[in-house]
Amino acid sequence: xxxxxxxxxxxxxxxxxxxxxxxxxxxxxxxxxxxxxxxxxxxxxxxxxxxxxxxxxxxxxxxxxxxxxxxxxxxxxxxxxxxxxxxxxxxxxxxxxxxxxxxxxxxxxxxxxxxxxxxxxxxxxxxxxxxxxxxxxxxxxxxxxxxxxxxxxxxxxxxxxxxxxxxxxxxxxxxxxxxxxxxxxxxxxxxxxxxxxxxxxxxxxxxxxxxxxxxxxxxxxxxxxxxxxxxxxxxxxxxxxxxxxxxxxxxxxxxxxxxxxxxxxxxxxxxxxxxxxxxxxxxxxxxx
Amino acid sequence: xxxxxxxxxxxxxxxxxxxxxxxxxxxxxxxxxxxxxxxxxxxxxxxxxxxxxxxxxxxxxxxxxxxxxxxxxxxxxxxxxxxxxxxxxxxxxxxxxxxxxxxxxxxxxxxxxxxxxxxxxxxxxxxxxxxxxxxxxxxxxxxxxxxxxxxxxxxxxxxxxxxxxxxxxxxxxxxxxxxxxxxxxxxxxxxxxxxxxxxxxxxxxxxxxxxxxxxxxxxxxxxxxxxxxxxxxxxxxxxxxxxxxxxxxxxxxxxxxxxxxxxxxxxxxxxxxxxxxxxxxxxxxxxxxxxxxxxxxxxxxxxxxxxxxxxxxxxxxxxxxxxxxxxxxxxxxxxxxxxxxxxxxxxxxxxxxxxxxxxxxxxxxxxxxxxxxxxxxxxxxxxxxxxxxxxxxxxxxxxxxxxxxxxxxxxxxxxxxxxxxxxxxxxxxxx
Numbered sequence: 074x075x076x077x078x079x080x081x082x083x084x085x086x087x088x089x090x091x092x093x094x095x096x097x098x099x100x101x102x103x104x105x106x107x108x109x110x111x112x113x114x115x116x117x118x119x120x121x122x123x124x125x126x127x128x129x130x131x132x133x134x135x136x137x138x139x140x141x142x143x144x145x146x147x148x149x150x151x152x153x154x155x156x157x158x159x160x161x162x163x164x165x166x167x168x169x170x171x172x173x174x175x176x177x178x179x180x181x182x183x184x185x186x187x188x189x190x191x192x193x194x195x196x197x198x199x200x201x202x203x204x205x206x207x208x209x210x211x212x213x214x215x216x217x218x219x220x221x222x223x224x225x226x227x228x229x230x231x232x233x234x235x236x237x238x239x240x241x242x243x244x245x246x247x248x249x250x251x252x253x254x255x256x257x258x259x260x261x262x263x264x265x266x267x268x269x270x271x272x273x274x275x276x277x278x279x280x281x282x283x284x285x286x287x288x289x290x291x292x293x294x295x296x297x298x299x300x301x302x303x304x305x306x307x308x309x310x311x312x313x314x315x316x317x318x319x320x321x322x323x324x325x326x327x328x329x330x331x332x333x334x335x336x337x338x339x340x341x342x343x344x345x346x347x348x349x350x351x352x353x354x355x356x357x358x359x360x361x
Numbered sequence: 362x363x364x365x366x367x368x369x370x371x372x373x374x375x376x377x378x379x380x381x382x383x384x385x386x387x388x389x390x391x392x393x394x395x396x397x398x399x400x401x402x403x404x405x406x407x408x409x410x411x412x413x414x415x416x417x418x419x420x421x422x423x424x425x426x427x428x429x430x431x432x433x434x435x436x437x438x439x440x441x442x443x444x445x446x447x448x449x450x451x452x453x454x455x456x457x458x459x460x461x462x463x464x465x466x467x468x469x470x471x472x473x474x475x476x477x478x479x480x481x482x483x484x485x486x487x488x489x490x491x492x493x494x495x496x497x498x499x500x501x502x503x504x505x506x507x508x509x510x511x512x513x514x515x516x517x518x519x520x521x522x523x524x525x526x527x528x529x530x531x532x533x534x535x536x537x538x539x540x541x542x543x544x545x546x547x548x549x550x551x552x553x554x555x556x557x558x559x560x561x562x563x564x565x566x567x568x569x570x571x572x573x574x575x576x577x578x579x580x581x582x583x584x585x586x587x588x589x590x591x592x593x594x595x596x597x598x599x600x601x602x603x604x605x606x607x608x609x610x611x612x613x614x615x616x617x618x619x620x621x622x623x624x625x626x627x628x629x630x631x632x633x634x635x636x637x638x639x640x641x642x643x644x645x646x647x648x649x650x651x652x653x654x655x656x657x658x659x660x661x662x663x664x665x666x667x668x669x670x671x672x673x674x675x676x677x678x679x680x681x682x683x684x685x686x687x688x689x690x691x692x693x694x695x696x697x698x699x700x701x702x703x704x705x706x707x708x709x710x711x712x713x714x715x716x717x718x719x720x721x722x723x724x725x726x727x728x729x730x731x732x733x734x735x736x737x738x739x740x741x742x743x744x745x746x747x748x749x750x751x752x753x754x755x756x757x758x759x760x761x762x763x764x765x766x767x768x769x770x771x772x773x774x775x776x777x778x779x780x781x782x783x784x785x786x787x788x789x790x791x792x
Contacts, residue, residue: 122640124642127609128612128615211433211435212436300428303429312421316420316422324393325608331393
């Protein structure tokens with residue numbers, strides 16, 4: 074009797090777990106389709122002529138063409154913009170990580186009376202929107218004489234990335250036992266040595282998180298670079314893509330091709346580093 | 362002798378360096394618009410023809426253009442030549458008078474070759490010729506499939522009643538009488554309601570509202586909204602049009618899904634032959650024989666029959682900070698005159714960019730764009746485009762209200778009240 078009852082309970086449990094699994098797959102599958110279908114639709118339509126797109130928006134291309142990509146590459150001047158995007162992304166990411174982790178160490182492990190004020194002055198930057206900063210930044214770089222230079226772009230990108238970078242680094246490094254730092258001090262190590270030998274290796278997860286955040290935001294950044302440079306030789310990819318985006322557009326083929334060109338590097342980045350990205354995001358989500 | 366040659370060369374270099382003028386240009390260019398390559402060639406040709414002028418060009422488009430222009434204006438570093446809207450979109454240039462008066466710079470002798478509407482300073486927010494409009498845009502045009510109507514036993518419609526008569530037969534065949542893709546909100550206001558309000562309430566009503574002498578809840582405005590309400594109720598425009606994106610309209614119309622398509626005159630560009638495929642959405646021969654561009658039909662309750670919403674187009678302006686009489690001013694004027702020359706305007710006209718305000722420009726055109734001059738000539742009476750005279754805080758409420766009327770979720774009276782409330786709220790911020 075008891076065995077029968079146990080069997081029923083187990084069967085019910087299995088059914089419940091199967092149903093829960095099915096529901097989970099359904100929800101995840103729906104979200105996957107919602108994410109992937111627009112990418113598929115965009116890529117598919119980038120191989121159609123504008124005429125074909127206007128009469129066949131959902132079907133596969135009947136007569137695929139690469140002409141859209143050739144023209145979009147030429148009109149968008151992507152050949153000039155790609156190297157700049159790499160320079161800004163790598164430069165800004167390296168700058169933000171280096172300065173954030175250094176500052177995080179100082180704020181978390183070398184407290185002074187003014188620490189909370191200086192820390193607060195950085196972190197408050199998280200609340201500022203780019204739009205409020207655009208015109209003041211433009212005036213500032215113009216006065217400093219660095220308008221239309223890569224230096225201005227890098228300085229602003231690093232500055233814009235520091236609030237969140239310092240916040241995450243400080244909170245992460247706070248979780249590293251202070252006893253480690255104190256022991257090293259007793260053993261005669263200087264702060265720079267402690268940072269290099271103890272803090273930096275332990276802060277790799279938060280540095281990875283920062284890299285992911287910074288790479289994505291810098292690669293796609295548009296508003297600031299639009300304000301900071303006017304020469305095509307200094308512009309980055311999003312400015313080229315934006316030349317194709319309008320609700321009044323008539324040449325959808327080129328518009329879609331330009332969007333695919335802009336999207337492809339980030340997709341490749343994700344495919345290549347998906348494991349590190351997942352780990353990095355998870356690491357950044359919990360204090361060390 | 363050798364020293365003499367070197368000295369002569371140095372003088373020549375010095376003189377040529379002195380004569381060289383650099384013009385900073387903020388250009389508005391869209392890479393996925395028909396005519397982009399031709400536009401690029403226009404600038405290259407100017408550079409080739411004028412070696413004494415160096416163009417330092419920045420190309421932007423859409424909102425980024427306006428943000429950058431705003432930043433330049435705030436920092437006092439406006440480019441020498443830039444692109445300007447006649448109204449609120451370029452308010453900072455107009456209100457702070459940051460551009461030179463082209464009426465004075467170009468002179469009446471030059472401007473006599475342009476239409477009166479283009480050179481009328483009253484058509485610009487600044488009250489002077491901040492820019493010279495390259496075109497005059499009609500925002501409400503009926504693209505009519507005459508053959509489809511004929512095949513179904515209908516003549517070209519002239520009145521609201523004519524449209525209403527078509528509904529049962531066409532609806533049974535799955536064909537819309539009049540298509541207005543309004544998912545984006547603004548086409549309902551720009552391509553339909555501006556003309557409806559212009560005919561029923563009139564421009565004076567809007568002037569009176571802005572002067573505090575009338576209200577959006579007044580009978581005229583409510584009646585105009587009621588006409589839109591009845592267009593949907595009578596099935597002339599289908600409620601499902603509110604889920605059609607603006608970009609989908611030309612393709613749907615070309616495939617015979619509607620007898621009439623409502624859009625602005627700029628949409629003729631969508632039917633120009635695609636260079637990549639050599640094909641057009643509607644074959645040029647069929648465009649000529651089977652299609653027509655017409656004004657919106659006569660509506661019930663019209664006080665101002667025959668008016669159509671239109672607005673002065675965009676154009677080039679010259680920075681007010683260039684010293685008068687300087688070489689730079691001369692170079693800027695030369696560039697402006699080149700951009701508005703018959704040769705350049707003919708290229709822009711032939712690519713479907715617009716119908717030029719320069720008189721007598723001729724170009725080889727595909728049939729639908731070629732119909733526009735005739736349309737303008739036959740419909741000279743114009744009315745305001747609502748988003749050209751009201752603040753976004755107000756016209757966005759009109760746009761949303763028109764969508765709600767189309768969906769049948771709000772009545773004309775309710776929308777009118779909401780618009781008035783939005784207007785009062787906006788006005789309060791201006792005190």
